[in-house]
Amino acid sequence: xxxxxxxxxxxxxxxxxxxxxxxxxxxxxxxxxxxxxxxxxxxxxxxxxxxxxxxxxxxxxxxxxxxxxxxxxxxxxxxxxxxxxxxxxxxxxxxxxxxxxxxxxxxxxxxxxxxxxxxxxxxxxxxxxxxxxxxxxxxxxxxxxxxxxxxxxxxxxxxxxxxxxx
Amino acid sequence: xxxxxxxxxxxxxxxxxxxxxxxxxxxxxxxxxxxxxxxxxxxxxxxxxxxxxxxxxxxxxxxxxxxxxxxxxxxxxxxxxxxxxxxxxxxxxxxxxxxxxxxxxxxxxxxxxxxxxxxxxxxxxxxxxxxxxxxxxxxxxxxxxxxxxxxxxxxxxxxxxxxxxxxxxxxxxxxxxxxxxxxxxxxxxxxxxxxxxxxxxxxxxxxxxxxxxxxxxxxxxxxxxxxxxxxxxxxxxxxxxxxxxxxxxx
Numbered sequence: 001x002x003x004x005x006x007x008x009x010x011x012x013x014x015x016x017x018x019x020x021x022x023x024x025x026x027x028x029x030x031x032x033x034x035x036x037x038x039x040x041x042x043x044x045x046x047x048x049x050x051x052x053x054x055x056x057x058x059x060x061x062x063x064x065x066x067x068x069x070x071x072x073x074x075x076x077x078x079x080x081x082x083x084x085x086x087x088x089x090x091x092x093x094x095x096x097x098x099x100x101x102x103x104x105x106x107x108x109x110x111x112x113x114x115x116x117x118x119x120x121x122x123x124x125x126x127x128x129x130x131x132x133x134x135x136x137x138x139x140x141x142x143x144x145x146x147x148x149x150x151x152x153x154x155x156x157x158x159x160x161x162x163x164x165x166x
Numbered sequence: 167x168x169x170x171x172x173x174x175x176x177x178x179x180x181x182x183x184x185x186x187x188x189x190x191x192x193x194x195x196x197x198x199x200x201x202x203x204x205x206x207x208x209x210x211x212x213x214x215x216x217x218x219x220x221x222x223x224x225x226x227x228x229x230x231x232x233x234x235x236x237x238x239x240x241x242x243x244x245x246x247x248x249x250x251x252x253x254x255x256x257x258x259x260x261x262x263x264x265x266x267x268x269x270x271x272x273x274x275x276x277x278x279x280x281x282x283x284x285x286x287x288x289x290x291x292x293x294x295x296x297x298x299x300x301x302x303x304x305x306x307x308x309x310x311x312x313x314x315x316x317x318x319x320x321x322x323x324x325x326x327x328x329x330x331x332x333x334x335x336x337x338x339x340x341x342x343x344x345x346x347x348x349x350x351x352x353x354x355x356x357x358x359x360x361x362x363x364x365x366x367x368x369x370x371x372x373x374x375x376x377x378x379x380x381x382x383x384x385x386x387x388x389x390x391x392x393x394x395x396x397x398x399x400x401x402x403x404x405x406x407x408x409x410x411x412x413x414x415x416x
Binding site: 051053054055056057083084085086087118119138139140141142143144145149163165166 | 200201203204206207208210211212213214215217218285286288289290292293294296297300303304
């Protein structure tokens with residue numbers, strides 16, 4: 001794991017890697033950075049997950065999927081939701097960013113660049129389809145709470161941009 | 167002390183619950199798809215934050231209750247949101263102005279709440295403020311766009327500002343629960359940033375070529391459970407499912 005403050009037992013990583021975000025099926029919850037803890041205590045896996053956004057409806061499903069995946073591997077699990085420290089897009093791993101891009105979602109920029117793109121209208125977000133930076137923001141809010149809606153002026157395709165949250 | 171904390175939590179969370187419900191009414195009815203999505207997203211953020219607060223309140227309570235009981239099964243007098251957030255979606259100017267006047271307050275409140283001595287409240291504030299900074303940006307941008315837009319948009323948003331202005335002062339009134347929570351280091355003394363609030367609001371209104379109202383008469387009551395006539399209709403809509411099918415779950 002490249003993210004800090006994470007405590008996950010080595011043996012559980014392959015199991016948790018199979019669980020993905022229901023909204024973005026190509027993205028493992030590990031690459032998303034929402035799993036903060038997964039350790040075996042007295043034969044029960046204690047898992048802590050943190051929401052990307054408070055109202056993210058995917059969290060309940062992710063919790064159930066984790067329990068199911070662990071049960072399938074013979075583990076009993078106890079999943080709880082933690083709010084602190086609050087999730088940031090910096091916890092998305094490089095693999096996660098690649099997966100987002102391949103799926104057609106522009107990964108988050110740095111906090112400064114994000115501000116320039118969303119507020120200053122600077123063309124910093126590249127189209128995940130054709131790679132052009134000739135893009136414009138259509139809406140600060142996109143198909144889910146974590147995304148903004150953009151349009152590529154080269155290939156004319158609309159696309160989602162994963163907003164920076166730091 | 168525990169009962170006071172629960173009451174303090176409701177004082178914060180009810181604002182987000184009722185505003186979230188108002189915004190939710192616009193789902194599928196926004197003036198343009200992008201705005202519809204934005205408003206729905208803001209509503210979802212607020213509901214998410216409310217869930218964290220209500221889960222905590224339910225956990226603190228001696229009664230066997232859940233977040234849903236708190237959200238859906240209280241009577242009108244038991245909701246302690248400010249009057250501002252229950253005001254209806256008269257037109258887009260009102261929707262944005264209500265949001266703007268609340269977001270500016272909400273951001274300052276959460277900034278301070280991050281320092282709460284109550285770890286859960288501080289954690290919720292730290293999580294929520296990231297979302298609210300997007301809300302604040304959205305509503306301030308639209309104030310400028312409408313105010314500095316056409317003659318028609320300017321007049322209508324000015325009308326909304328004038329009408330809703332009288333509800334802003336209540337944001338800074340302290341209830342008994344507030345006072346006790348402040349004394350315990352858990353709560354935020356909102357009066358400390360009242361001046362900053364009105365300065366920030368005035369600066370954006372000015373940029374939006376809108377006039378800052380000078381009226382001195384302000385409405386109050388929501389924080390004590392005394393609501394405007396709009397509240398009953400809102401609750402009837404919001405509580406319908408839980409009242410009709412008690413204990414219903416998705």
